[in-house]
Amino acid sequence: MRAANTPVNNQGKAQPSELFGTVVVAGVGLIGGSVALGLRERLLTRHIIGLDASAAALEEALALGVIDEARTSVGEWLRAADLVVLAVPVKALSPLAQALAPYLSPSALITDVGSVKTSIAAAFEALSVRNFVPGHPMTGSERGGVSNASAALLENAVWVLTPTERTPLTALSRMRRLVEQLGAAPLVMPPDAHDSLVATVSHLPYLASLALTHMVARDERLSLLAAGGFRDLTRVASGDPRMSRDMVVENKLALREALSSFLRQLTHLAETLDDPEELLAAASEGKRTRDNLPVVKRSLLPPKYDLVVAVPDKPNQIGAITRILGEASINIKDIEVLAIREHGGAIRLGLEEAGDVDRAAELLRGEGYMTRNRG
Numbered sequence: 001m002r003a004a005n006t007p008v009n010n011q012g013k014a015q016p017s018e019l020f021g022t023v024v025v026a027g028v029g030l031i032g033g034s035v036a037l038g039l040r041e042r043l044l045t046r047h048i049i050g051l052d053a054s055a056a057a058l059e060e061a062l063a064l065g066v067i068d069e070a071r072t073s074v075g076e077w078l079r080a081a082d083l084v085v086l087a088v089p090v091k092a093l094s095p096l097a098q099a100l101a102p103y104l105s106p107s108a109l110i111t112d113v114g115s116v117k118t119s120i121a122a123a124f125e126a127l128s129v130r131n132f133v134p135g136h137p138m139t140g141s142e143r144g145g146v147s148n149a150s151a152a153l154l155e156n157a158v159w160v161l162t163p164t165e166r167t168p169l170t171a172l173s174r175m176r177r178l179v180e181q182l183g184a185a186p187l188v189m190p191p192d193a194h195d196s197l198v199a200t201v202s203h204l205p206y207l208a209s210l211a212l213t214h215m216v217a218r219d220e221r222l223s224l225l226a227a228g229g230f231r232d233l234t235r236v237a238s239g240d241p242r243m244s245r246d247m248v249v250e251n252k253l254a255l256r257e258a259l260s261s262f263l264r265q266l267t268h269l270a271e272t273l274d275d276p277e278e279l280l281a282a283a284s285e286g287k288r289t290r291d292n293l294p295v296v297k298r299s300l301l302p303p304k305y306d307l308v309v310a311v312p313d314k315p316n317q318i319g320a321i322t323r324i325l326g327e328a329s330i331n332i333k334d335i336e337v338l339a340i341r342e343h344g345g346a347i348r349l350g351l352e353e354a355g356d357v358d359r360a361a362e363l364l365r366g367e368g369y370m371t372r373n374r375g
């Protein structure tokens with residue numbers, strides 16, 4: 001079923017890649033289609049089956065050479081899948097997971113690309129699907145559908161992986177490698193941390209774009225005067241309304257908090273109109289932050305402070321370690337599985353601040369873990 005070849009990953013390290021004999025992409029649209037094309041172009045699979053509720057989407061995907069075979073309903077045929085990628089709208093993810101689960105091979109790697117992670121992570125846990133690694137590539141477009149799919153969309157994107165306490169280290173490790181083989185940069189964090197962060201960087205900007213477009217809709221002269229600045233700030237308002245609505249509603253708790261912060265920011269900025277020096281400071285900070293965004297600089301991930309932890313071969317090790325550090329308010333920005341041996345393995349934790357490394361090491365040693373700082 002699987003063979004290994006040894007391409008070089010985007011950090012220049014030789015890494016064995018996994019060949020997935022049969023891949024199922026459920027939801028053959030913009031993101032599902034892009035994953036399928038990436039797998040094909042990088043020779044990571046022999047056969048791709050598209051599963052979609054829309055016969056038209058499947059026909060288009062076949063015609064474009066994105067998939068080899070089309071299916072409109074689940075069934076025994078799914079047992080042949082070595083990798084299953086769920087790429088349907090957020091609201092359809094959990095019902096689809098439920099429909100697929102009885103047919104999945106226990107060795108298959110399962111992932112999804114949905115924009116909200118706590119709900120789908122919980123759904124797969126409840127279904128006791130073992131090798132499920134929730135994911136979210138931080139890239140996309142306001143133009144959906146397979147005709148806009150491209151392997152290049154995923155290249156250099158940060159791809160968040162949100163394992164739960166039950167995700168096996170081996171599954172996380174396979175998923176990390178797959179993301180790297182697709183040219184993206186994996187970043188591991190708990191599902192709730194992901195949802196809280198995307199509320200600010202993705203879901204709030206979507207609501208802000210709606211608010212701005214609604215203001216323009218009131219007066220035709222405004223739309224005539226709207227130039228590049230307005231266009232750039234409101235691009236995401238052109239996305240599919242139903243899909244976008246469902247995405248923000250699914251994350252409404254975190255989004256409400258982000259909205260409150262945004263309203264406080266706007267109120268503060270309104271006050272600085274009477275204090276030009278303060279407004280200049282805010283504008284300079286805004287420029288600095290925006291100019292240094294990795295997506296603007298086209299750089300990969302920001303620097304992190306690393307701690308390597310030896311983990312015994314027991315269940316729930318990621319959960320135990322993240323809980324110990326979470327209780328001490330130490331933020332884990334990334335987790336990488338460095339090695340898996342019969343009697344245990346090692347993971348690298350990417351921490352937010354230099355001082356966190358010593359604090360985390362002390363806490364973990366206190367709980368019986370062996371640690372090593374990595375410069």
Ligand SMILES: NC(=O)c1ccc[n+]([C@@H]2O[C@H](COP(=O)([O-])OP(=O)(O)OC[C@H]3O[C@@H](n4cnc5c(N)ncnc54)[C@H](O)[C@@H]3O)[C@@H](O)[C@H]2O)c1
Pocket residue numbers: 026027028029030031032051052053054057087088089090092096113114115116136137138139140141142143144145146240247
């Ligand atoms: N568009 C983006 O920028 C972006 C970025 C990252 C992640 N995502 C996530 O990726 C997922 C897919 O988004 P997209 O932009 O590729 O959407 P899309 O509309 O391009 O594709 C979705 C596909 O899913 C199919 N589908 C819908 N309901 C289904 C069901 N119940 N069963 C089977 N097929 C079904 C549709 O027919 C369509 O072909 C979403 O969960 C979204 O949150 C989107």
Ligand SMILES: O=C(O)C(=O)C[C@]1(C(=O)O)C=C[C@@H](O)C=C1
Pocket residue numbers: 114115137138139140141142201202203236
């Ligand atoms: O349109 C784009 O460029 C996007 O990257 C879309 C975007 C975003 O808000 O950044 C939208 C939703 C997804 O979950 C991820 C990415």
